Amino acid sequence: SIIxxxxxxxxxxxxxxxxxxxxxxxxxxxxxxxxxxPKFVTSVCFSTNGDVISGDSSGAILVWTRDSNSVFSVNGKISAQTRKAHKKSVSALCMLGDGTLLSG
Structure with missing residues (x-):
């Protein structure tokens, strides 16, 4: 378990x-x-596959993937596409059961 x-x-x-x-x-x-x-990490949620998704004050969304040693690091392949997800701070993230990510 993680916090x-x-x-x-x-x-x-x-x-x-x-x-x-x-x-x-x-x-x-x-x-x-x-x-x-980032200046501030402003929101976090868990994905359906166990990744952690974070939003920050610059509008970026990053995906943190756990490796075989249980270390969470930025998944560069996915995060490269979401670094400029918003023009301003990401205040909320929610992963739906079907894998859809809601952000705002």
């Missing part, structure tokens, strides 16, 4: 460990922006 937090210049992925201490630890390998760090 995603976001805000000024960051998106953090947290892993929940259910050992005797019931720890929640931040995954420091995940959530690294490849080139441009």
């Amino acid at each position: 995603v937090t976001y805000g000024k210049e960051h998106i953090h992925f947290w892993r929940m460990f259910f050992d005797k201490d019931r720890k929640i630890m931040r995954d420091k390998l995940s959530g690294n922006f490849e080139d441009r760090i």
